[in-house]
Amino acid sequence: MKVNVTVNGVAYEREVEARTLLAYFLREECGLTGTHVGCDTSSCGCCVVVLDSDKAVKSCSMFAAQADGHQVLTVEGLANGGTLHPLQQAFWDQHGLQCGYCTPGMLLTSIILLKHNPNPSESDIREGLAGNLCRCTGYQNIVKAVQQAAGTLGVQV
Amino acid sequence: MSTEPKSAGCLGVAMKRKEDPRFIQGKGHYVDDISMPGMLFLSLVRSPYPHAEIKSIDISEAMQVPGVKAVITGKDLEAAGLGWLPTFHGLDKQMVLAIGKVLFQYQEVAAVFAETRAAAVDGAEAVQVDYAPLPVVADPFTAKTDEVILRPDRENKTNHIYHWEVGDKDKTATALANSPKRIKERIWFQRCHPAPLEPCGCVAHFDSMGRLQFYVTSQAPHVYRTALAIVTGIPEDKIHVVSPDLGGGFGNKVPVYPGYVCAIVGALKIGRPVKWIETRTENLTSTGFARDYHMDVEIGATADGRLTALHVATTADHGAFDAAADPTKYPAGMFGVVTGSYDFPVAHAEVDAYFTNKAPGGIAYRCSFRVTEASYAIERAMDILADELAIDPVELRRKNFVRKEQFPYPSVLGFTYDSGDYQKTLDVTLEKIGYQALLKEQVEKRARGELMGIGFSTFTEVVGAGPSKHFDILGIKMFDSAEIRIHPTGSGIVRTGTKSQGQGHETTWAQIVGEELGLDPQNIMVEEGDTDTAPYGLGTYASRSTPVAGAAIAMAARRVREKARKVAAHMLEVGEADVEWKDYKFQVKGVPAKSVTMKEVAFAAYTNMAQNEPGLEASYYYDPPNMTFPSGAYVAVVDIDRETGEVKVRRFLAVDDCGTIINPLVVEGQIHGGLTEGFAIAFMQEIQYDKEGNNLNTNFTDYLIPTSLETPAWETGKTVTPSPHHPIGAKGVGESPNVGSPAAFVNAVIDALSPLGVRHIDMPITRDKVWRAIRQAEVLTT
Numbered sequence: 001m002k003v004n005v006t007v008n009g010v011a012y013e014r015e016v017e018a019r020t021l022l023a024y025f026l027r028e029e030c031g032l033t034g035t036h037v038g039c040d041t042s043s044c045g046c047c048v049v050v051l052d053s054d055k056a057v058k059s060c061s062m063f064a065a066q067a068d069g070h071q072v073l074t075v076e077g078l079a080n081g082g083t084l085h086p087l088q089q090a091f092w093d094q095h096g097l098q099c100g101y102c103t104p105g106m107l108l109t110s111i112i113l114l115k116h117n118p119n120p121s122e123s124d125i126r127e128g129l130a131g132n133l134c135r136c137t138g139y140q141n142i143v144k145a146v147q148q149a150a151g152t153l154g155v156q157v
Numbered sequence: 158m159s160t161e162p163k164s165a166g167c168l169g170v171a172m173k174r175k176e177d178p179r180f181i182q183g184k185g186h187y188v189d190d191i192s193m194p195g196m197l198f199l200s201l202v203r204s205p206y207p208h209a210e211i212k213s214i215d216i217s218e219a220m221q222v223p224g225v226k227a228v229i230t231g232k233d234l235e236a237a238g239l240g241w242l243p244t245f246h247g248l249d250k251q252m253v254l255a256i257g258k259v260l261f262q263y264q265e266v267a268a269v270f271a272e273t274r275a276a277a278v279d280g281a282e283a284v285q286v287d288y289a290p291l292p293v294v295a296d297p298f299t300a301k302t303d304e305v306i307l308r309p310d311r312e313n314k315t316n317h318i319y320h321w322e323v324g325d326k327d328k329t330a331t332a333l334a335n336s337p338k339r340i341k342e343r344i345w346f347q348r349c350h351p352a353p354l355e356p357c358g359c360v361a362h363f364d365s366m367g368r369l370q371f372y373v374t375s376q377a378p379h380v381y382r383t384a385l386a387i388v389t390g391i392p393e394d395k396i397h398v399v400s401p402d403l404g405g406g407f408g409n410k411v412p413v414y415p416g417y418v419c420a421i422v423g424a425l426k427i428g429r430p431v432k433w434i435e436t437r438t439e440n441l442t443s444t445g446f447a448r449d450y451h452m453d454v455e456i457g458a459t460a461d462g463r464l465t466a467l468h469v470a471t472t473a474d475h476g477a478f479d480a481a482a483d484p485t486k487y488p489a490g491m492f493g494v495v496t497g498s499y500d501f502p503v504a505h506a507e508v509d510a511y512f513t514n515k516a517p518g519g520i521a522y523r524c525s526f527r528v529t530e531a532s533y534a535i536e537r538a539m540d541i542l543a544d545e546l547a548i549d550p551v552e553l554r555r556k557n558f559v560r561k562e563q564f565p566y567p568s569v570l571g572f573t574y575d576s577g578d579y580q581k582t583l584d585v586t587l588e589k590i591g592y593q594a595l596l597k598e599q600v601e602k603r604a605r606g607e608l609m610g611i612g613f614s615t616f617t618e619v620v621g622a623g624p625s626k627h628f629d630i631l632g633i634k635m636f637d638s639a640e641i642r643i644h645p646t647g648s649g650i651v652r653t654g655t656k657s658q659g660q661g662h663e664t665t666w667a668q669i670v671g672e673e674l675g676l677d678p679q680n681i682m683v684e685e686g687d688t689d690t691a692p693y694g695l696g697t698y699a700s701r702s703t704p705v706a707g708a709a710i711a712m713a714a715r716r717v718r719e720k721a722r723k724v725a726a727h728m729l730e731v732g733e734a735d736v737e738w739k740d741y742k743f744q745v746k747g748v749p750a751k752s753v754t755m756k757e758v759a760f761a762a763y764t765n766m767a768q769n770e771p772g773l774e775a776s777y778y779y780d781p782p783n784m785t786f787p788s789g790a791y792v793a794v795v796d797i798d799r800e801t802g803e804v805k806v807r808r809f810l811a812v813d814d815c816g817t818i819i820n821p822l823v824v825e826g827q828i829h830g831g832l833t834e835g836f837a838i839a840f841m842q843e844i845q846y847d848k849e850g851n852n853l854n855t856n857f858t859d860y861l862i863p864t865s866l867e868t869p870a871w872e873t874g875k876t877v878t879p880s881p882h883h884p885i886g887a888k889g890v891g892e893s894p895n896v897g898s899p900a901a902f903v904n905a906v907i908d909a910l911s912p913l914g915v916r917h918i919d920m921p922i923t924r925d926k927v928w929r930a931i932r933q934a935e936v937l938t939t
Contacts, residue, residue, distance in 0.1 A: 017275065019275065020275075024274070027189075027190075028192070032183070033183070033187075033189075033190035034182070034183020034184065034185070035183070036187070036189075036354075036355070036404070037189070038354040038355065038356070038404070038437065039437040039856065039857045040436050040437045040438055040856055041437070041856045041857055041858050043856070043857035043858055043862075044354055044437075044857060044862075046354055074183065075181075075182065075183030076182070076183045078182070078183075079182055084178075084181065084182075088181040088182065091177070091181050092173060092174070092177045092178065092181055093173065095173070095174065095822050095823070095825075095826045097177060097180055097181065097659075098405075098659030098660070098661070098826060098827075098830060099353070099354070099355070099402075099403060099404045099405040099658055099659030100176075100177075100179075100180030100181075100185045100402065100404070100659070101185070101187070101353075101354040101355045101404030101405060102354050102404075103180050103181060103185075104183050107181065125865070126865040126866050127865075127866060129864070129865040130864040130865055130866045131864075132864075132865075133354060133857070133862050133864060134354070134865075135352065135353055135354050135405045135407070135830070135833075135834070135862065136405060136659045136826075136830045137826060137829055137830055137833075138829030138830050138832060138833035138868055138871060139829075139833070139864075139865040139868050140829050140868075140870060140871055141826060141829065142865070143865065
């Protein structure tokens, strides 16, 4: 079936099997491999992307067909030219990543978290990130990174 | 970025990581990101039975599935001489695809190659396998009876794999018998799984020169190359192994797995690239599990708490194949470190390992080969002894520590501990946590019937395998290596045989070079994981990267410096003997004003080298003289809800001594991560099998990984006791928190429950186990 998805502002029209998951559409049809897959049960959150500037969704739990006609933001769309997004900068500054596998999902979940709650408490952040697993950092520096970004003006999707 | 020479040191600097910009922009390059024209996908057919005879395999329907190109079975591989692959420490071999029978649930039975990922899965589902179930051996104690022999392929018709022991059995037995106080406890370290977020996988491709290009999730790419040459018969020069970015490893990515061999066979047979990426379920059910040690720990002591003897008898469950990636001479790894931080006059440790119908493994999950099991056993048992003696567990530890002046300390079980100051580390912990105030609070709470616990772990690790006289894998000695090239403009590249999985080598290796050569680490590129370019090394696991490769880097840099000194002498117009390396530059002895920087020397090495050999590079293969012995003093404070059994970790403080610190930011990050895995093991993670051999934890909804919500906030501290034999005094740290913390958590829980008479609960300490323990105690007391 034909699917038309706008990813990071670029329109991708592709012929795919109906069962194609959005995660694999992004990775294999659009060549945007920053979206990762870490489990089969929508538990890990490595595949989180932003849908229509408003929702963080697990792209392994959504068919590409369901994204037809929608806007998707992936990690590749975060930086503005040579300037890192404040969340990217904060993850770097705070050592909020180690192996990097969960990082794209963490960043995109955090963007929506901050969009809906620009001044989150530590427990707000911990609750907001509970759908994203990290095996390396113990979350502490990720929480600090989101706090740093929250203190930076201009966090916008 | 500047290439200005350094005027200050690079060690101990919290430099932001050089690798991060690509990861935060989605530009990391993991195995599943690799795509090649004509690439096929591999899916494996797996057994639903833990133990069954394979009556027949019918692939005809699978071959009709659109997109399926080929199906291979164990018989095909056996005919090609590829039926079995050796396990790393050489005591056993493992079926690539099942031959004759299956030995564990989810074992690999057939390989299906297809045009797309989905078609490969469709094809795998269409393979018809007729099984005849056999009796299942689901635990090592049943295995011990040998009523069902699981491995008739082996010469010895027994499920017993090996007996290993160290220490003096008779003297230990005598000392225990004569001890005024004795405790004995069976302590089980449950089966768990490292579960890095990126599962295992590979892409295999034979290029136009017939050379195998093999991209794989490997913590040890050179060892893979050699192992593949041995298994497949492909000459080693015709194999190029590349381990790209790894999404975590934690030991899971050390062994060679059947999927890798199948991908290579498929690529060869079909003549197209093949990708295999395991699913999470495949990861948790078939690749490298860890632990599963049942440890009978016995300690003797005097009435006032002086240790007299230690005996540990372990029954180990190794699953269907002995695929533990241990060094050849150490089937039970470094379990001999079980005497821990304590000065035992005599000890005896033994391990008996058995085959069962469970997944193979026994890998070192974020630890140096069974050090976690050993550390947990002794630290847990010390608390049980303290309870028996009715003395403070801190006092018991303090009284029996190996003292600072005893280093280098020969342990009774054969290690020579290089250095440590256990007393000092513990003092820092007690001070920082406010132990006396906590004890006071606990007394008050107990009076009110509230359950509050304080648990310690003062552990010692043995890492950095290892000296060639003792350590090898597949016969290859466990050295590591580094090659450094300094370019004319004063930047450079360092290549090593290690492979970061998130540890930050691209930053810390550059800092070592920067420190040794007075160059800017921002302009020292680090390359790992490519067997064509990196010098031979044994890889990253068992906290060996900094102790072994880190040392190789420092030594290679010093060789570069010696070469540079000749050029500097020419530039300064003095004899080489008159040139000294001081304040990160070469200067004429006694004439600080007459100096040249390494950057200036680097340019001269290519432009004005006089009689000296042009260029500025060196390599070093480092054979460590000893292991390193990081240590730490950890404390957990927990509160337990009496009604629900919920354990809340109120505080956790880890004070580590990992010797010289290269980058405190990275070290702290490693400690946070390791503590989180230790927390997970103490409270959540378990791969359980039922009596029929069914794996009950096959995905992340059943195998519980802590989220940001459960994970406590971590407090850290440090003492620095440099390793005397390491060139920069570093000891390694990545695994310490995972090794040291489980006992602290469990000790805290048991301390909280001790007024109820609870003496031990096996991990993971789930809410229902605690609730049951409380209810049981209440029944007994009412």
